[in-house]
Amino acid sequence: MSLLRSSIVPETEHRLEGQGIYLRYPTMNDFKAWSELRTESRRFLKPWEPLWPKDDLTKAGFRRRLRRYARDRRDGKCHPFLLFQAGTDDLLGGLTLSNVRRGVSQSVTLGYWMGADKAGKGFMSSAVSLVQPFCFDVLGLHRIEAACLPHNGPSLRLLEKAGFTREGYARNYLLINGYWQDHLLLACLAEDYAAKIKPGPASVGGTLKEFL
Numbered sequence: 001m002s003l004l005r006s007s008i009v010p011e012t013e014h015r016l017e018g019q020g021i022y023l024r025y026p027t028m029n030d031f032k033a034w035s036e037l038r039t040e041s042r043r044f045l046k047p048w049e050p051l052w053p054k055d056d057l058t059k060a061g062f063r064r065r066l067r068r069y070a071r072d073r074r075d076g077k078c079h080p081f082l083l084f085q086a087g088t089d090d091l092l093g094g095l096t097l098s099n100v101r102r103g104v105s106q107s108v109t110l111g112y113w114m115g116a117d118k119a120g121k122g123f124m125s126s127a128v129s130l131v132q133p134f135c136f137d138v139l140g141l142h143r144i145e146a147a148c149l150p151h152n153g154p155s156l157r158l159l160e161k162a163g164f165t166r167e168g169y170a171r172n173y174l175l176i177n178g179y180w181q182d183h184l185l186l187a188c189l190a191e192d193y194a195a196k197i198k199p200g201p202a203s204v205g206g207t208l209k210e211f212l
Helices: 002-008 028-040 042-048 059-074 123-138 153-161 190-197 206-211
Strands: 015-017 021-024 079-085 091-101 107-114 143-148 165-176 179-189
Touching: 015 123, 021 123, 028 042, 028 059, 028 091, 059 079, 079 123, 091 123, 107 123, 123 143, 123 153, 123 190, 143 153, 143 165, 153 179, 179 190
Parallel strands: 107 143
Antiparallel strands: 015 021, 021 079, 079 091, 091 107, 143 179, 165 179
């Protein structure tokens, strides 16, 4: 029932608030800030991401992206967020919960990116902590998975600080920057998160009620 209600609430109401940041679903009004930040950060992001489509930074490409997000949200498969700084509303990056699996799995895949001049300041660490109660308490999932390039030290430290545990090593796992590359596989389980925050409940801001 929570997923059904979530799908019919206007995009602007899907907002998670944390300490100094907030996450919300993207809209077409975000295109200018998103395209500028991605353009400025291209060299920084390129080693960690799949190759960008030629029209990725165009308005048409962004609109196509939002249509895909909307379809995947309706199907309960994806929750895409943009990350903003509270107070200034500056766009910092993005975080996506994708490939939601129900049934006996109850799991999701976490991915994220940061603007080049925003990285290393703790913003994404706060964002990952913000989506954990959303995944476990609101979506009712049991497992958050993430894959990290072995030489991406900052991302690996971020995930482990958030309670993710290394579970394996996958050869040629993802096509990144035009090459099949090995990845470390990590996961955070609901019980890992519960142990981390004991004994009190997570505080994610009152807006989580809008997902229920």
